[in-house]
Amino acid sequence: MVWIPPLEQGLAYGLMALGVYIAFRILHTPDLTVDGSFPLGAAVAASMLMGGSPPLLTIAVAFLAGVLAGMVTGTLSARLGIAPLLSGIIVMTALYSVNLRIMGRPNIPLLGQTTLFRQLEGLGVERMWTALIVFLPVTLGVGLFLYWLLNTHWGTALRASGSSAPMANALGIDIGVQHTLGIALSNGLTAMSGALVAQHNGFADVNLGVGIVITGLASVILGEALLNGGIAKQITGVLLGSIAYRSMVFVGLRLGFPASDLRLATAALVVAALVLSKYSLRPKSLRRPTVEPTRAAAAQERPGAEEREVKHHA
Amino acid sequence: MLELKGLRKTFSLYSGYTTALSDFNLTVPAGQFVTIVGSNGAGKSTLLNAVAGSVQCEEGSICLDGRYIQDRPEHRRALFVSRVFQDPAAGTASDLTIAEHMALAKKRGQWMGLRRAVTRAVVHDCREQLAILGLGLEERPHSKVKELSGGQRQALALLLALINKPRLLLLDEHTAALDPSTAKLVMNLTRSLVEKQQITTLMVTHNINHALDIGQRTLMMDSGQIVMDLAGGERDALTVEELIKKFAEKRRDAVLSDRSLLTS
Numbered sequence: 365m366v367w368i369p370p371l372e373q374g375l376a377y378g379l380m381a382l383g384v385y386i387a388f389r390i391l392h393t394p395d396l397t398v399d400g401s402f403p404l405g406a407a408v409a410a411s412m413l414m415g416g417s418p419p420l421l422t423i424a425v426a427f428l429a430g431v432l433a434g435m436v437t438g439t440l441s442a443r444l445g446i447a448p449l450l451s452g453i454i455v456m457t458a459l460y461s462v463n464l465r466i467m468g469r470p471n472i473p474l475l476g477q478t479t480l481f482r483q484l485e486g487l488g489v490e491r492m493w494t495a496l497i498v499f500l501p502v503t504l505g506v507g508l509f510l511y512w513l514l515n516t517h518w519g520t521a522l523r524a525s526g527s528s529a530p531m532a533n534a535l536g537i538d539i540g541v542q543h544t545l546g547i548a549l550s551n552g553l554t555a556m557s558g559a560l561v562a563q564h565n566g567f568a569d570v571n572l573g574v575g576i577v578i579t580g581l582a583s584v585i586l587g588e589a590l591l592n593g594g595i596a597k598q599i600t601g602v603l604l605g606s607i608a609y610r611s612m613v614f615v616g617l618r619l620g621f622p623a624s625d626l627r628l629a630t631a632a633l634v635v636a637a638l639v640l641s642k643y644s645l646r647p648k649s650l651r652r653p654t655v656e657p658t659r660a661a662a663a664q665e666r667p668g669a670e671e672r673e674v675k676h677h678a
Numbered sequence: 679m680l681e682l683k684g685l686r687k688t689f690s691l692y693s694g695y696t697t698a699l700s701d702f703n704l705t706v707p708a709g710q711f712v713t714i715v716g717s718n719g720a721g722k723s724t725l726l727n728a729v730a731g732s733v734q735c736e737e738g739s740i741c742l743d744g745r746y747i748q749d750r751p752e753h754r755r756a757l758f759v760s761r762v763f764q765d766p767a768a769g770t771a772s773d774l775t776i777a778e779h780m781a782l783a784k785k786r787g788q789w790m791g792l793r794r795a796v797t798r799a800v801v802h803d804c805r806e807q808l809a810i811l812g813l814g815l816e817e818r819p820h821s822k823v824k825e826l827s828g829g830q831r832q833a834l835a836l837l838l839a840l841i842n843k844p845r846l847l848l849l850d851e852h853t854a855a856l857d858p859s860t861a862k863l864v865m866n867l868t869r870s871l872v873e874k875q876q877i878t879t880l881m882v883t884h885n886i887n888h889a890l891d892i893g894q895r896t897l898m899m900d901s902g903q904i905v906m907d908l909a910g911g912e913r914d915a916l917t918v919e920e921l922i923k924k925f926a927e928k929r930r931d932a933v934l935s936d937r938s939l940l941t942s
């Protein structure tokens with residue numbers, strides 16, 4: 365069944381895409397730590413599996429490792445005043461060494477190890493379905509958790525800090541703490557994604573994360589093209605975007621494009637999507653009106669307002 | 679009651695430094711509405727930022743209702759102090775809905791827990807409060823704020839600032855970014871909402887009519903100090919022209935045609 369691999373990949377990388385969504389769309393912070401925390405999750409999971417840890421535990425620890433990495437980035441930018449973009453690059457760079465230390469070598473094959481998928485096979489599940497049985501509940505569960513979290517007071521405060529720092533501050537929200545926790549959550553999910561992908565692919569590699577943030581962004585942007593609106597729609601959109609992106613990759617590879625061109629194609633896709641979203645192709649008449657109907661109602665009470673506006677535009 | 683004693687704030691620039699507040703003293707009795715005028719760079723915004731906590735002074739004390747708050751960071755003053763910014767985009771968050779703003783405003787300065795923010799009660803409250811504005815916003819509590827006009831956003835910001843009755847309200851040219859008719863609307867709301875609740879208020883304005891018309895006291899600032907303090911009968915009797923003249927006299931490096939100072 366040809367639809368299974370892209371769906372699996374879309375769900376596994378979907379957690380990373382959700383992480384990118386938190387950083388780029390909720391916190392409005394271009395965080396590149398992701399490129400380091402994805403292989404961090406893979407490294408943690410792989411070396412723990414080598415040591416005989418239960419697969420589920422490795423995923424939890426990978427999440428915590430990602431949280432820690434995110435905390436460092438968040439602290440660098442929120443407490444020490446280093447620009448967020450730079451903070452991310454610094455931690456990403458440092459993580460390269462950290463990941464090598466954790467793994468002890470650049471690559472760990474997991475072929476003989478008991479991964480989550482092997483465990484399921486052991487329980488008699490057909491090999492074809494094992495990945496979906498793991499990824500579907502995990503990714504959907506994380507999606508639901510995020511939906512709940514972002515709608516609590518804390519989550520709303522998090523979104524406020526990302527959207528308008530002065531307002532959040534004036535409301536008594538410690539934006540430094542919120543930013544740090546947000547970046548931590550983002551990288552926790554990314555590392556978790558890395559741990560799942562490593563087990564699924566059967567290896568961990570220090571270079572697993574190179575450019576991953578752009579594939580996450582591609583998923584987020586594709587998702588926005590598919591669905592936009594409230595939090596529920598945004599989260600669903602990101603996951604659908606991730607699946608769409610992996611499907612495109614899958615089709616591209618099937619058509620014979622060399623895998624080495626993947627990043628170039630992804631970069632082009634992101635640029636195209638960003639440009640298109642700025643210069644919408646839809647005719648003006650179909651775009652959402654930015655002037656509200658209530659403005660007209662208000663103008664009725666205040667004669668002259670409409671006139672002035674007309675003059676203004678003329 | 680708000681008591682400011684000996685506030686001093688200097689900003690270092692590439693060439694030397696500039697004194698934004700120098701030995702600034704002010705006492706505002708509880709419930710008083712004070713308007714503040716002064717030319718560009720007089721230190722009005724710095725004063726409000728210092729009181730709110732987004733600017734930390736080198737010297738001086740800030741006492742609000744018996745509590746010394748000068749050492750607290752801004753987010754730890756929010757329980758008592760609320761503010762409306764000049765820029766509607768700063769005072770409201772584009773990505774959030776009106777109801778979400780209301781939910782956060784109700785928790786201003788308090789612990790933001792892990793309970794659902796927008797409950798039915800919040801939406802109900804939201805509709806009720808928005809109806810006061812008379813802008814039709816009560817029909818759409820779930821609209822994102824980026825879909826509102828500048829005036830609507832500013833009216834909303836004002837409404838939110840008054841929730842949970844703050845001990846001190848700070849308004850920094852909160853109508854300056856609006857077109858004249860919307861500015862008038864927001865100013866009328868300011869008058870009706872704030873006066874009704876008798877909240878201690880500092881309002882910076884460049885509109886001399888508003889400065890004399892609204893509230894009970896008018897301060898004029900220059901070079902980081904108060905150069906004129908008017909209240910009561912003296913203030914009531916003053917005309918716009920007289921105030922402009924007085925300003926020119928008081929200002930050390932007086933430039934009579936300082937267009938930036940006042941508009942009437």
Ligand SMILES: Nc1ncnc2c1ncn2[C@@H]1O[C@H](COP(=O)(O)OP(=O)(O)OP(=O)(O)O)[C@@H](O)[C@H]1O
Nearest residue numbers: 689696697698716717718719720721722723724725
């Ligand atoms: N962040 C800053 N860095 C450096 N200098 C500053 C800063 N903020 C204010 N200043 C300086 O402090 C002085 C007072 O500025 P402030 O913004 O308080 O003036 P204002 O009275 O609000 O003026 P306006 O009417 O233009 O808003 C000015 O000389 C200004 O250049």
Ligand SMILES: [Mg+2]
Nearest residue numbers: 722723724850
């Ligand atoms: Mg100012």
